[in-house]
Amino acid sequence: MSAPYGGPMSTIPPLLLERLVESLRDGVLVVDSEHRILHANAPARTLLQLPEEPVGLRMEESVADYRVSLLVDGCLSSGTAAERELSDPLDVRHILAQAVPVVDPVTSTAVEVLVILRDETRVRRLETVRRDFVANVSHELRTPVAAIQLLVETLLGGALDERAVAHEFVSRIGLEVAHMGQMVAELIELSTIESGRLSLRMEPTPVTELVAAAERLRPLADERRLQLRYEVDPTTPHVFGDGTRLGQVVRNLVHNAIKFTQPGGSITVSARRAEDDGDMVELTVTDTGCGIAADDLRRVFERFYKADRSRRREGEGSGLGLAIARHTVEAHGGRIAVESTPGRGASFVVLLPAFRGAGTMTTGRRRG
Ligand SMILES: Nc1ncnc2c1ncn2[C@@H]1O[C@H](COP(=O)(O)OP(=O)(O)O)[C@@H](O)[C@H]1O
Ligand SMILES: [Mg+2]
Structure with missing residues (x-):
C-alpha cells in the first residue's frame, strides 16, 4: 500500500x-x-x-x-x-x-x-432459504391441524352420536394424522441428511435388490389399475451403496409415479450400466402419467416443492420426497435428474457409482 x-x-x-x-x-x-x-x-x-x-x-x-x-x-x-x-x-x-x-x-x-x-450474497440466500423453510413447515402443518380441529369440533357438537358420521370423521382425522406423521418423519430424515449425520452402509448392492424395493407398492399400483414392470439388464454391475436407503429412493420415485398416473397407465423401473459413463449404474423410473411442466422440472427437487398445489388431497405428500431422494443419491456420489413431456409421463433417472471391486467381474461385463 x-x-x-x-x-x-x-x-x-x-x-x-x-x-x-x-x-x-x-x-x-x-x-x-x-x-x-x-x-x-x-x-x-x-x-x-x-x-x-x-x-x-x-x-x-x-x-x-x-x-x-x-x-x-x-x-x-x-x-x-x-x-x-x-x-x-x-x-x-x-x-x-x-x-x-x-x-x-x-x-x-x-x-x-x-x-x-x-x-453477503451467500448469507442472504441462506437466510431466505431458512425463512421459506419455516414458512413452509408452518403452512404444511397448519393445514392438517385446521382440518382436525374442525372435525373434532363437529364431532363434539353432536356428530359423535351419529355412528356412521362419527366413523367417517374419525377416519378422516386418522388420515390427517398419518399425513402429519409422514411429514414429521420426512423432516427428521431431511435434517439428518443435511446435518451430515447420515451414515451410509456402503456395500456392493445388486440392482435387483433396489428394483425389488418397489414391489412393496404393488398393492397400491393394483388398486389404481396401474401396470408395474421391471426391465433389468442382466449385465448391470452392482451398485456401491446403502441398499436400504437407495431402496427408499426407488420406492419414493415409484410412489410418485403411482400418485401422478391415471388408472390404466404403466410404470417401468429399469436398470443398466450407464451408456456414457461405464462407472455408473443407471436406474430409471418411467411413468405414463400427467408429466411435469417445463417450468416445474427444475424445481421438483426443492424441499416442499409441489408442481400442482391445487391438487392436494388428504394423505398426499409434503413435497419432501424428491429433496430427500436427491440428498441420498448425492451422498452416494450419484446424480438424479428428471425428463418429462407434459401429458405423456415423466422419467426420473438416478445415476449411482458401480461397484468396482472384485464382485464386478462376476456380475457385469463392459459393453463395447
Ligand atoms: N412421476 C411424477 N409425475 C408427475 N409429477 C411428479 C412426479 N413425481 C414428482 N412429481 C412432482 O414433483 C412434486 C414433488 O414430489 P415429492 O418431492 O415426491 O413430493 P410429494 O410426493 O410429497 O408431492 C410433486 O408434488 C409433483 O408435483
Ligand atoms: Mg413423493
Whole structure:
C-alpha cells in the first residue's frame, strides 16, 4: 500500500501489509480525496468489476456502481465512517460496503477513504432459504391441524352420536394424522441428511435388490389399475451403496409415479450400466402419467416443492420426497435428474457409482 497511514499500522512491514490485504476475502479499496484509486485488492477488483490495473484511475471512470462514489463522498465530507448496501437490481448479489475515513492528524480532515466490501450474497440466500423453510413447515402443518380441529369440533357438537358420521370423521382425522406423521418423519430424515449425520452402509448392492424395493407398492399400483414392470439388464454391475436407503429412493420415485398416473397407465423401473459413463449404474423410473411442466422440472427437487398445489388431497405428500431422494443419491456420489413431456409421463433417472471391486467381474461385463 503506498499511502503512509501513521499510527500502529506503520509498524507492520509494507510487504507483509500488502500480503495481508491481498489475502483477505473482503474487498479493500483505498481512494484519495480526489477519488483516485490508490489500491484495490483482488476481491475489490472482482466485486466492483474494476480494470486489471486500476491504480491511478478515478472512481468515476472505473467503478461501474456510482453508489460507491456517493459513499466515499459522504465519508470525505463528514469525516466519519459510513456504510451502504449495494444490491443489484435483480436482488441476486448483495454487497455491504463500509467506508472508513483516514484522517490527517494535523489538519483533521479526511485525506483518504478505505472502502471494505463484503459479499453477503451467500448469507442472504441462506437466510431466505431458512425463512421459506419455516414458512413452509408452518403452512404444511397448519393445514392438517385446521382440518382436525374442525372435525373434532363437529364431532363434539353432536356428530359423535351419529355412528356412521362419527366413523367417517374419525377416519378422516386418522388420515390427517398419518399425513402429519409422514411429514414429521420426512423432516427428521431431511435434517439428518443435511446435518451430515447420515451414515451410509456402503456395500456392493445388486440392482435387483433396489428394483425389488418397489414391489412393496404393488398393492397400491393394483388398486389404481396401474401396470408395474421391471426391465433389468442382466449385465448391470452392482451398485456401491446403502441398499436400504437407495431402496427408499426407488420406492419414493415409484410412489410418485403411482400418485401422478391415471388408472390404466404403466410404470417401468429399469436398470443398466450407464451408456456414457461405464462407472455408473443407471436406474430409471418411467411413468405414463400427467408429466411435469417445463417450468416445474427444475424445481421438483426443492424441499416442499409441489408442481400442482391445487391438487392436494388428504394423505398426499409434503413435497419432501424428491429433496430427500436427491440428498441420498448425492451422498452416494450419484446424480438424479428428471425428463418429462407434459401429458405423456415423466422419467426420473438416478445415476449411482458401480461397484468396482472384485464382485464386478462376476456380475457385469463392459459393453463395447
Ligand atoms: N412421476 C411424477 N409425475 C408427475 N409429477 C411428479 C412426479 N413425481 C414428482 N412429481 C412432482 O414433483 C412434486 C414433488 O414430489 P415429492 O418431492 O415426491 O413430493 P410429494 O410426493 O410429497 O408431492 C410433486 O408434488 C409433483 O408435483
Ligand atoms: Mg413423493
